[in-house]
Amino acid sequence: MDIETSEDYKLSFQDLSVFINKTQILHNVCGDVHSKEVLAVMGPSGSGKTTMLNAIAGREAVKLGEITINDQRINKQLRRKMGYVLQQDLFYSNLTLWETLYFTAMLHIPEKVSKPDKLRRIDAIIETLDLEKCRKTIIGAQFTHGLSGGEKKRLSIACELLTNPDIMLLDEPTSGLDSSTAYSLMVQVKRYAEMYNKAVIVTIHQPSSQIFHMFNTLLLLADGHVSYFGKAEKALDFFEEINFVCEPHFNPADFLLELVKKDEETLEIILENWKAKSSSNNKKLSNCNSLDLDNFEPVHEPSDITLQYIKILDSDENKDIDKFSNGNQLSDVRWQSSFWTQLKMLTWRNFKQSRSRILSKYVVGSNIVIAFAMAILWFQMERSYKTIRDRMGWSFFIIVYWGFSPIMDAVISFPLEKTIMLKERAAGSYRLSAYYLAKTISEIPLIALLPFIFVTITYWAAGMKGVVEYIATMLLISLSAINSQGFGFVLGAGILNFELALTSSTTFMLLSLTLGGFYIQRFPSWLVWSRYLSLLHYPFAAISILEFADTPQIPCANATVTQFPQCGKNGTDFVTPKMILEDVQVTLPIYCYICTLIIMTILVRILGYFVLRLKTRQKHLS
Known part of the structure; x- marks a missing residue:
């Protein structure tokens, strides 16, 4: 040429x-x-x-x-x-050298240039900078072998030469x-x-x-x-x-x-x-x-x-x-690629990067071990009034577990990604909206996959209710995990100090745990409203209704006052499902909890975008 x-x-x-x-x-x-x-x-x-x-x-x-x-x-x-x-x-550590250059070329070279020409340009630069031998090598990180320091530096130069x-x-x-x-x-x-x-x-x-x-x-x-x-x-x-x-x-x-x-x-x-x-x-x-x-x-x-x-x-x-x-050629166009190209490429890159983190062999192995431990501890519980608290404990533990894991993952992983995003935004690579939407789209299926496996193993081992309830429970816990990750985005984007962000997320989740309704059954009358501040309360309430709404009435003659304090009060001879649910502060119809959880998940994602936008503006990079 x-x-x-x-x-x-x-x-x-x-x-x-x-x-x-x-x-x-x-x-x-x-x-x-x-x-x-x-x-x-x-x-x-x-x-x-x-x-x-x-x-x-x-x-x-x-x-x-x-x-x-x-x-x-x-x-x-x-x-x-x-x-x-x-x-x-x-760089994103789990991408290869070629994938990194491919991403850069697709966003920075104008779309009027054909894809084959872009690929030929990548090949030319790889050969010019003597990077052929590490074309398929991942970038690597502190504990992952990848490119050497000199190769990373040449890759940085190669990314700029593409434009x-x-x-x-x-x-x-x-x-x-x-x-x-x-x-x-x-x-x-x-x-x-x-x-x-x-x-x-x-x-x-x-x-x-x-x-x-x-x-x-x-x-x-x-x-x-x-x-x-x-x-x-x-x-x-x-x-x-x-x-x-x-x-x-x-x-x-x-x-x-x-x-x-x-x-x-x-x-x-x-x-x-x-x-x-x-x-x-x-x-x-x-x-x-x-x-x-x-x-x-x-x-x-x-x-x-x-x-x-x-x-x-x-x-x-x-x-x-x-x-x-x-x-x-000077161009008045702010972006070299369209919004949809940016969204597609950012989704592709973030999925490859996040997949290796969220579904790493260590994470998957840890979750399988905990799932089988739960299966053993809750194995085939008797479906009677004697195991009501045990079955509530099963659902609450899973909700808490899949509340903590996603929020911590988001807070821990976001600072490095945010640094790369700020660098790329300063170079005019893509819109902030495309980045945030791509991150949301690419990670939702990854975040939802492990809860699906976890619930499948433990639900049937514990002898919970039925197929319809299983599907509903799985969806609720996956939605709860996605909601928790959204709060992690807000904290990770909004708090620049990593240690403070991690501490804040832990404090937030512990408060949600305390107010969730399982550990404290009788809130002070002036503090009843606080349970609605817990993001764990909504999935727990919905799953509790699924599991206990049609429980047969329990004769007080067969139970103790310790188990059901309602017995003997105001001539109560039977404990109804409504009483069981009220004991854990579940007083609204199931659709109220599900709709609130959905709305909260959407709103917290929107909030995360505006927090991130505010912070990038403060750095004069928006």
Whole structure:
């Protein structure tokens, strides 16, 4: 395939000043980068490197200064020409590398591009970034083997390359990688910039000397100030002029970093000399002064190893990465894919991710063990007045168990998913409504499956009522589990502190347990209303009606006052089903409990969406 290279671009930033919590992080930072160039932003930790990238990408508010592309002030449309690779690699751990790229391609490449062309583009990028051997490898997590650190970083870059950006922003791409892997990665980045006419800005903390010599331009930050901006190979010349000489065979990057963080006096000398040097120069970068770079000849050429590596990557079979030039065309459309495409792909991805979590072998095994334990303890109970409390205990235990499990799963799993969602939303991947609806749709069948198996095992083993009641009981417990998960979404989305969210969910469920009606049969008269606050009360009441509504009257002569305190009061000779249900605070018709449970389930899902939307707006990402 023929390569369609991008037009020439120049990204400039002048006098960038950024404040975070009233603390100034960047002080009049200036610089620029052209197509086919790699601008390296170096500096000690806390010097403002990531803040500068966030400001350029529009993820951090800029109080003063200007950012332009080809002398046009940057806006949302122009920012779509950028690809931003974060320092932290955030992916769904149970998806493979290819599945991750497929999801990204289907959402980020315009729908006018055919699916076969999208798949060919995925294959081209996989081959270009040398990811073929791990195409079918899952991403992996802390306790799950998957991609290596270098492979994850290349995957992050691959996801951005799918959209064919003209300007790439890479935040610490070599962080956590060994020197060989870091070098190979930067060779690929350099090759990408030169071959496809792209501009690259990369923040990097402490590169090797080989990596340092790949950079076209260097921006050296110190405490948020520019201490050098110019050609990378001329940086040592500037510092030598002010009597800071790098020893021969010493890594220039190490020398520069040690110098700018040595002490305040040294830093002041550097900043003053840089200001004087740039001010006396004739060439200016808009409102900022820069060294005249055009009169210098490069003193470092790429090593033979670098040239050989680029030559290998430059083979004809890899020359189809830039076929799709959608990145070169500005579009006023906010989303590259329709709502239904977003919903379909998000549902597909979330189902694959959640299936491995909700139906993991450990979870399934644990539930089967508990189900058989219940089957043994409640095995074939006698259907008489003597086992009424035992049968109520069976239903209440299952309702409590399938109330706690889903809410805890939602609260525990949501923080990581929310972090990925915020990253993808910041990149304009999909609508929040599509994400939330897809998460609901994809997880409902998974959440309902295990209660179905659990009830099937224990219901018939315990000798409960009949087929109709079994089906109704199964549906009620599944609905209760879905309702509990909805409350977990609300808590997980609404409370940013994970420990607080977990504690809140536990407290909420324990209160529901206490007010559910099984443990406390006689509420204080002034507190009777509180049972309706328990989400466990409604399924328990409905199942109790199913099981006991047609129980034959129990003669008080055959029972004790301890069992049924109603006996002997007001001439009561028989205990009716109504009395049995009133003992556990069940006083309404069954349809009231079922309808309330359904309405509550729907409303809590809607509430979860608005809570999530509110929180994303607070992060300026909605």
